[in-house]
Amino acid sequence: MESTQTPTQPGSANPSRLTVTFDDQITRYFVIATAIWGFVGMLVGAIIALQLPFWQANLGEYLSFGRLRPLHTNAVIFAFAGNAIFAAIYYSTQRLLKTRMWSDGMSRFHFWGWQAIIVSAALTLPLGITTSKEYAELEWPIDVAIAVVWVVFAINFFLTLRQRREKHMYVAIWFYIATIVTIAVLHIGNSLAMPAGLFKSYPLFAGVQDAFIQWWYGHNAVAFFLTTPFLGLMYYFLPKAAERPVFSYRLSIVHFWSLVFIYIWAGPHHLNYTAVPEWAVTLGMTFSVMLWMPSWGGMINGLFTLRGAWHKLRDSVVLKMFVIGITFYGMSTFEGPMLSVKTVNALSHYTDWTVGHAHAGALGWNGFMTFGMIYWLLPRLYRTELWSGKLANTHFWVGTIGMLLYVIALYSAGVTQGLMWRAFDDAGRLIYPDFMETVIQIIPMYWVRLVGGTMYLVGMVLLLVNMYMTIKTAKEKPVDASIQVAS
Amino acid sequence: MSRFIKTDGRHRTIEGWPLVFTVLTTLCILVGGTVQFLPLVLVESNIPTIETVTPYTPLEVEGRDIYIAQGCVSCHSQQIRPFRDEIERYGEYSKPGEAIYDRPFLWGSKRTGPDLARVGGKYPDLWHVRHMENPRSTTPNSLMPPYPWLQEKTVDFDDIPGKLSALKKLGTPYTDAEIDGAAQTARSQAEQIARNVAANGGPSGLEDKEITALVAYLQRLGTDLSKAGN
Numbered sequence: 001m002e003s004t005q006t007p008t009q010p011g012s013a014n015p016s017r018l019t020v021t022f023d024d025q026i027t028r029y030f031v032i033a034t035a036i037w038g039f040v041g042m043l044v045g046a047i048i049a050l051q052l053p054f055w056q057a058n059l060g061e062y063l064s065f066g067r068l069r070p071l072h073t074n075a076v077i078f079a080f081a082g083n084a085i086f087a088a089i090y091y092s093t094q095r096l097l098k099t100r101m102w103s104d105g106m107s108r109f110h111f112w113g114w115q116a117i118i119v120s121a122a123l124t125l126p127l128g129i130t131t132s133k134e135y136a137e138l139e140w141p142i143d144v145a146i147a148v149v150w151v152v153f154a155i156n157f158f159l160t161l162r163q164r165r166e167k168h169m170y171v172a173i174w175f176y177i178a179t180i181v182t183i184a185v186l187h188i189g190n191s192l193a194m195p196a197g198l199f200k201s202y203p204l205f206a207g208v209q210d211a212f213i214q215w216w217y218g219h220n221a222v223a224f225f226l227t228t229p230f231l232g233l234m235y236y237f238l239p240k241a242a243e244r245p246v247f248s249y250r251l252s253i254v255h256f257w258s259l260v261f262i263y264i265w266a267g268p269h270h271l272n273y274t275a276v277p278e279w280a281v282t283l284g285m286t287f288s289v290m291l292w293m294p295s296w297g298g299m300i301n302g303l304f305t306l307r308g309a310w311h312k313l314r315d316s317v318v319l320k321m322f323v324i325g326i327t328f329y330g331m332s333t334f335e336g337p338m339l340s341v342k343t344v345n346a347l348s349h350y351t352d353w354t355v356g357h358a359h360a361g362a363l364g365w366n367g368f369m370t371f372g373m374i375y376w377l378l379p380r381l382y383r384t385e386l387w388s389g390k391l392a393n394t395h396f397w398v399g400t401i402g403m404l405l406y407v408i409a410l411y412s413a414g415v416t417q418g419l420m421w422r423a424f425d426d427a428g429r430l431i432y433p434d435f436m437e438t439v440i441q442i443i444p445m446y447w448v449r450l451v452g453g454t455m456y457l458v459g460m461v462l463l464l465v466n467m468y469m470t471i472k473t474a475k476e477k478p479v480d481a482s483i484q485v486a487s
Numbered sequence: 488m489s490r491f492i493k494t495d496g497r498h499r500t501i502e503g504w505p506l507v508f509t510v511l512t513t514l515c516i517l518v519g520g521t522v523q524f525l526p527l528v529l530v531e532s533n534i535p536t537i538e539t540v541t542p543y544t545p546l547e548v549e550g551r552d553i554y555i556a557q558g559c560v561s562c563h564s565q566q567i568r569p570f571r572d573e574i575e576r577y578g579e580y581s582k583p584g585e586a587i588y589d590r591p592f593l594w595g596s597k598r599t600g601p602d603l604a605r606v607g608g609k610y611p612d613l614w615h616v617r618h619m620e621n622p623r624s625t626t627p628n629s630l631m632p633p634y635p636w637l638q639e640k641t642v643d644f645d646d647i648p649g650k651l652s653a654l655k656k657l658g659t660p661y662t663d664a665e666i667d668g669a670a671q672t673a674r675s676q677a678e679q680i681a682r683n684v685a686a687n688g689g690p691s692g693l694e695d696k697e698i699t700a701l702v703a704y705l706q707r708l709g710t711d712l713s714k715a716g717n
Contacts, residue, residue, distance in 0.1 A: 051632070052599065055622075058632035065632055066558020128556035133591055161505045168502040177509050182516045189520075196653035197646070200552070204657060207586030208534050209527050211594055216520050224516075250492045260512055264519030273568040274594060275583040277533045280523055287519070350564055350598040422572040430575055435601040436628050443630075 018487035022094040024480040026107045030087035041075030042457045049453050053446040062126040070137040071125040079118045084370040085229035092236035097164035106156035113149035129199045133214050135221050140201045143191040154180045171252040175232030178260045182224040190217035215270040223263040241318045247304035255297025262291045269340035288340035295333030302326040317392040321372030328364020353414025356407045363403040378470045382478050387469035395462040402455025413445035537584035539714040542659050545647045545669035546676040550704030564595035565604040578605035605709030613689040615702045637698040644670040
């Protein structure tokens with residue numbers, strides 16, 4: 001990009017130096033998209049949370065639970081968390097490699113292509129155009145578009161790696177590489193299908209094989225879309241915000257390689273006790289339990305980075321959010337292996353416990369790491385102060401209390417219903433043979449969950465307000481950051 | 488650990504080699520999936536076939552696609568686990584061979600409502616029609632959304648042969664004659680269900696409506712196992 005890496009003007013400090021200006025505009029785009037889609041995705045979440053205890057909230061064909069649930073999951077995973085990780089990657093990669101992205105055009109293609117995919121998801125899913133495979137519901141033409149956008153993103157990223165001015169890749173970059181490669185493999189593997197018209201396709205594999213491929217994908221979407229890029233985010237933004245180096249370089253090596261190797265094996269734990277062969281689910285369970293350690297390696301490396309800096313939490317809402325985020329990461333990566341153990345899974349599977357577990361990870365880890373990053377980035381991207389630290393602090397508390405209510409309600413609902421399903425009386429008959437009895441019992445918990453989720457959504461609105469006001473009060477047109485490098 | 492991972496050791500070297508690093512990462516993530524998936528495809532005994540399990544009829548294929556489009560799988564599983572309480576509640580546990588024509592599989596991951604793996608034959612056709620129109624008319628206190636539009640929207644019978652031939656390319660053993668006559672076969676199965684519903688006091692004129700295809704699919708679920716021969 002010759003236009004962006006011009007030699008310094010004669011008379012300036014050092015003629016043998018070169019000024020590299022980073023493309024911060026692409027980060028601004030992704031940050032704004034993250035906040036907007038985050039609000040949309042969580043709003044749909046609140047609506048479907050209301051539809052569960054209050055069926056009258058199902059407003060016709062296009063807005064009924066079955067249509068909106070995949071819209072919610074796709075919006076929060078691929079639109080909210082997706083845009084957040086792209087913001088993190090574009091911001092940190094340029095700085096870690098001391099170079100501008102290889103192609104501004106490809107970065108913009110990635111941004112607008114991704115937003116177009118989100119909009120097409122928001123249109124097709126309410127219309128009932130779906131493959132029904134969880135987190136892979138989009139039909140084949142959109143799947144093709146995802147693959148194209150992802151490949152452009154990958155090419156841009158790897159060519160940026162090639163033109164780097166820093167010999168060694170920092171640990172955040174390792175996690176970005178794992179993300180880009182693995183998501184490509186998973187997406188293509190799980191989307192192999194035979195079209196039967198423009199909006200309909202049938203998957204290449206059937207039954208047991210299709211179930212396996214789906215959860216190989218589904219579990220590793222959690223691993224390589226919601227874990228590895230967020231670990232990369234953590235490794236860059238946490239030390240920056242804490243102004244402390246990462247706790248352990250060796251730990252980062254050990255937990256990176258063990259995490260990327262072990263995660264892929266864990267998928268079949270979603271299929272415990274199903275028609276998938278016993279050996280496969282047992283392998284899945286075993287590797288899931290092993291996964292506990294590499295996951296906690298990341299948590300430990302994150303939390304211990306704050307050694308000697310804990311006092312900073314008093315004044316930094318960014319650090320507070322990161323600490324809650326990493327703590328929830330630790331809790332869900334303990335809970336995950338536990339739920340994969342067959343005896344526990346026998347009780348928890350098919351209940352709201354699983355939903356509670358997913359939200360501990362999504363709201364706690366993905367949400368709070370994203371919020372922390374945005375509050376850290378806004379003043380830097382717009383060269384101004386955050387509009388209101390107080391409002392950000394309110395976001396922290398309303399979000400934290402909201403998600404605690406949410407997960408506790410669903411744990412309680414899940415365990416209650418799971419125990420009722422399997423309850424026998426002394427004569428050997430089901431105590432609750434009528435399924436409805438077990439549903440009525442947990443309806444109060446659905447209301448508590450709605451309250452918790454709504455609080456979390458309110459926090460998201462506070463972030464939107466804070467972001468809007470920060471951008472509005474920024475004095476001038478935002479300036480991209482630049483550094484001096486040897487020419 | 489410091490003895491075998493040195494800060495200026497071999498790992499430091501590959502941190503400067505993005506291509507090698509990327510290749511190693513790719514190899515790492517390919518191992519698990521490959522080791523688990525290949526035996527599922529190559530070793531036949533992993534998925535023992537069941538003689539009485541046959542492909543879905545043309546109308547059932549259509550009904551299954553409606554089930555998919557409504558997002559039923561969000562709240563209903565189709566997979567009975569081999570536990571005493573589940574067998575008591577839902578029937579015989581699910582076998583690998585029962586799902587060989589399921590594209591996609593619809594086992595689900597959440598039971599907001601009951602499992603449907605063996606709902607076939609459990610209720611009369613009319614029960615399903617009433618239940619979809621207003622779930623609370625058959626199940627008091629149900630949380631399920633109503634699906635009244637299924638009684639209004641019509642099935643595009645002429646689309647069915649294309650669907651069957653896509654499935655055939657993937658391995659479902661439909662004959663060419665079955666595919667050619669699929670629209671007609673579907674119509675006659677639909678007429679039979681619609682007649683049955685009307686004769687029992689239900690609404691008439693459902694023979695080309697989506698609800699009829701959905702009922703055909705639901706009544707098929709899990710019934711192959713109990714067909715003659717087992």
